[in-house]
Amino acid sequence: MRGEESQTDLGNIRIHKNVIASVASIAATEIQGVKRIGGDLRSGIFELIGKKSLSAIKVDIDKNDEIRLEVPLVIKYGSNIPDIANKVQENIREALEKMTNLSIKYINVNVQSIEK
Amino acid sequence: MRVFTVLGILFYAVVLILIGMVLIVFSLNFLQPQDITNLLVYLQFNTNSRIIVGLSGILLITISFSFAQLLLGRFQKERNIAFTTASGEVTIALSAVEDLIKRLAGVIPEIKELRPDVIATKKGIIVDIRVALKSEANIPELTGRLQEITRSKIQEILGIEEQIITKIHVVKIISHHDIDKKKREQPEKEEPTIPFGGYGRLI
Numbered sequence: 001m002r003g004e005e006s007q008t009d010l011g012n013i014r015i016h017k018n019v020i021a022s023v024a025s026i027a028a029t030e031i032q033g034v035k036r037i038g039g040d041l042r043s044g045i046f047e048l049i050g051k052k053s054l055s056a057i058k059v060d061i062d063k064n065d066e067i068r069l070e071v072p073l074v075i076k077y078g079s080n081i082p083d084i085a086n087k088v089q090e091n092i093r094e095a096l097e098k099m100t101n102l103s104i105k106y107i108n109v110n111v112q113s114i115e116k
Numbered sequence: 117m118r119v120f121t122v123l124g125i126l127f128y129a130v131v132l133i134l135i136g137m138v139l140i141v142f143s144l145n146f147l148q149p150q151d152i153t154n155l156l157v158y159l160q161f162n163t164n165s166r167i168i169v170g171l172s173g174i175l176l177i178t179i180s181f182s183f184a185q186l187l188l189g190r191f192q193k194e195r196n197i198a199f200t201t202a203s204g205e206v207t208i209a210l211s212a213v214e215d216l217i218k219r220l221a222g223v224i225p226e227i228k229e230l231r232p233d234v235i236a237t238k239k240g241i242i243v244d245i246r247v248a249l250k251s252e253a254n255i256p257e258l259t260g261r262l263q264e265i266t267r268s269k270i271q272e273i274l275g276i277e278e279q280i281i282t283k284i285h286v287v288k289i290i291s292h293h294d295i296d297k298k299k300r301e302q303p304e305k306e307e308p309t310i311p312f313g314g315y316g317r318l319i
Contacts, residue, residue: 069204077219081208082199082275089203106204110196114215114273 006101015100021055024069024107027095028057031087033079038072038112066105067096073109077116085109124183197236197274208274210234216273217243220265226253227262228290240279241270248288259284
């Protein structure tokens with residue numbers, strides 16, 4: 001399954017993983033102190049060849065339709081990392097619950113770098 | 117795991133030595149192409165030897181894969197500091213901590229270069245800093261200040277209460293003469309010119 005699926009009287013509604021990643025990405029960068037979303041090998045290769053980068057946020061949906069997110073971040077120099085990470089987790093959770101009604105199991109934040 | 121690594125390295129060393137020896141023997145004309153052909157023909161026509169050769173091939177491929185995986189896995193293993201919050205886990209790459217320490221060099225003007233290496237252990241975080249200082253620096257005072265700044269900044273920004281051990285290694289002391297010489301050697305930057313910048317301008 002490429003995303004989360006729910007059923008209504010009129011049919012199915014599918015939310016693609018990329019949509020979840022996009023919502024998470026926007027919610028994360030809204031927090032002051034977050035410089036940008038970090039990258040992984042795949043997004044780095046895409047950037048190198050000049051293609052539009054795919055989000056480095058990993059989205060996993062388990063058997064119970066619970067969502068697990070891995071969010072790589074680059075934080076601004078001078079920010080308190082645990083505080084920022086907490087705010088990012090809360091904002092992503094709020095945004096996803098508000099926009100998609102999905103149940104979030106956990107949001108793992110990975111601080112990759114610090115930039116000015 | 118260490119035994120397996122040693123065995124793997126020994127295995128590759130032995131294989132490479134054997135290949136090298138065969139090549140040397142061949143180049144010295146001790147080994148005739150006919151001998152190699154005879155050996156291959158013998159292996160081909162004997163069922164038992166074919167089975168042994170096939171199994172050896174599978175074994176070699178398996179050893180190679182597992183050894184490559186072990187090595188690559190070790191290189192890819194991310195070094196980080198982790199803590200858990202209500203919403204999940206937060207991991208901070210040690211390279212991010214190194215970036216943070218590098219930025220501290222700007223705070224102390226006597227530091228010319230700074231190269232940090234951060235290791236997370238059960239005892240706490242060990243920060244190993246190699247610095248190049250300017251000659252006017254008072255080393256004991258400066259290194260003490262750097263240790264204090266590093267410790268407090270890491271605790272403040274990472275919000276961790278673990279022990280932070282800062283080791284400083286002064287690798288170089290650069291004199292004013294060297295700094296001036298470097299500055300003189302650097303060519304002066306030319307002002308960028310805009311093509312046709314003055315075009316149409318009335319004098």
